[in-house]
Amino acid sequence: SQSSEWPLSSTEYQRYGRQMIMPEIGLRGQLQLKKAKVLIVGVGGLGCPAAAYLAGAGVGTLGLMDGDTVEVSNLHRQVAHATGRVGMSKVDSAYEYLYALNPEVNYIRHSFHLSPEHAISVFEQYDIVLDCTDHPTSRYLISDTSVLTSKPLVSASALKTEGQLIVLNDPPKPPGDLFGGPCYRCIFPKPPPAESVLSCGEGGILGPVVGVMGVLQALEAIKVLTRRSEAQGRMTDAEPATAQPVKASLLIFSAFSSPQFRTIKMRSRRADCAACSAKRVVTADSLSSGSLDYIAFCGRTTPVDVL
Amino acid sequence: SQSSEWPLSSTEYQRYGRQMIMPEIGLRGQLQLKKAKVLIVGVGGLGCPAAAYLAGAGVGTLGLMDGDTVEVSNLHRQVAHATGRVGMSKVDSAYEYLYALNPEVNYIRHSFHLSPEHAISVFEQYDIVLDCTDHPTSRYLISDTSVLTSKPLVSASALKTEGQLIVLNDPPKPPGDLFGGPCYRCIFPKPPPAESVLSCGEGGILGPVVGVMGVLQALEAIKVLTRRSEAQGRMTDAEPATAQPVKASLLIFSAFSSPQFRTIKMRSRRADCAACSAKRVVTADSLSSGSLDYIAFCGRTTPVDVL
């Protein structure tokens, strides 16, 4: 439906007009979004709203990865699914919703759980990754793969009445370059003891809490994809573009506290990080050969396919 | 599908289990939600996500009010609608989505714009109101009606890259009682000059920005509906229950600033408020007789049915 003279079709001008009239997006930003390939790992409480707003905004390609099927206990918070789709794969269920919202997007369905063996080959097809999963094992695997494939990573999590969000590996400089953004291992060099990890199934989760974090992931992804140059700051419009190592910024949310939101200044890349430093031990070979045992590393006891 | 021995059906235990295992909700809170009647005025960028998470959480009755039809330019942010429902009333379109998400909720469709003549009779059917509209005229009308019908009001707004949220008239004490929460007129006694008011159509709006505010409205509504007693604070779990006039708290969001969120301490009820003080001039009669001209008051020039 595109004419050769206009960079967008008239339907696209109509559909995206309300965001294109803002200087932060404009035609420039809309074309950046259209060109962008975004991978969402986990189509649950975070992935559903993140996918909805990224599809709405008109990213060109949206990859959805999840090996689970829809359960009725998901529906209080996983708002891209539906009661009539209980039992269907989450990826197919979300695709039905997303295609109805915006058929202009190219959706790619990965109806399986991420594993070290194929993580790199999947991530290579995308420009940016959203970690919408729910276990430390997958968080380390996704971060390591993002570093190895040079993709910025928007990572969020939520439990009970609280949420956390951080943009990692942004800009995605090569390992050893201290001007790249820190990775998950820079912030958390050691995994938490298995007994300290609660899932949403065990700890419970309030729907709008995880919903807010997922929507904010979509926002941060849009900001990364549409910013004018790599040197500009991520979370602020006021930071001067100096040649300082990039620090990350952690947003923490607590529904029943006041204030509800806090922004925390975090560190830059760690000079001895196992994944993103010159001294790294995580390599494409060690990762895809399975020699890094993410499960044992995180002390996990339940089966691998729960990733 | 309810047995006489259990307060919830087994489907409901399954569907809401992940939120019921949290002490903040529990069986007590779930029954409060089931009993609750929530009115959402405006099924656009704020109302869509607010409705999704309130339906997901299992409020008993969800009223949807809007007189508009779905347009393709809505779909980048109004994620309860769909491309195939362009031209349908927004209320009917959202109903299709919400019913598929959770058929256990009783949905009430008000497919018309709020007007002073019928506002009171509609609000009287509900326990709490969400202002998801997009013009100061409706914001004053909704606040006045909330005060007159003693309903807490969760009010949000968004434009371009920014959003604002405030819980008003909570607790909803009678006019003149300074221990009730402030109303919209306490915070904004005078309407803004018409030329200073931008709509989303004119100013533009980023989808996740309005999305975040809508999800947070659902959260605040759930907090109001499930709190243990009226004396407890709204936005915090740490405030002592003292006999102080209740102050409101304004959340402001700015997508490209750092920090993105700020919580602002606002005033308590205004002793000379036109709506909620002992000196009030807004009464049920003056409101429903049309003697308060909300349009002229807000200097509006476009037709009334845009409300």
Place this chain on the structure above:
Amino acid sequence: MADPIPLTVEFTGGLEMLFSDQRKHKISIPGQDEDGSASNVAYLIHWLCDNLMKDPRKEMFVLDDSVRPGVLVLINDSDWELEGEANYELQPNDNVVFVSTLHGG
């Protein structure tokens, strides 16, 4: 003469458009107004109009000698109505935010 008072002022909700499209400004204002009184928020608003605002549409910011209806003034994250409104005497390093209320949805 009182020392100048360093302040951070911020404009949001669209008001930044009136101030060179810049949200955050670090400024320093005189410690006293023309009458020798300690500088308060009323004086700051005048000062901003005269010194920082490049946009000619003053009526988008001020009306009848104060901020126009629909603009909130926040002093160190509190509504100025809790701090004495226009009479609040500014302290060094105060953070003053001017927010235009939004109405979109």
Place this chain on the structure above:
Amino acid sequence: MADPIPLTVEFTGGLEMLFSDQRKHKISIPGQDEDGSASNVAYLIHWLCDNLMKDPRKEMFVLDDSVRPGVLVLINDSDWELEGEANYELQPNDNVVFVSTLHGG
């Protein structure tokens, strides 16, 4: 003897369960440790275990003399790694937040 140091400590991300289910605590700790050194964050962590933590599961909070992996320590809204980590010397009215990272989604 140095004066006691008043502090606000907060626990979130589930850690509040270990501290009487209360997120925010106003405390006052000795100005010096047993060796006469100025009280730092390492000392605060010990002090919290001994004086504020009622839950017997110390291993949910500390491991090898520091906080366990997966707990962030935030000093006045900065990661403690920017402030000198455990060696940061506490100042009166500092805000120290202990956050357990979340993994749900």
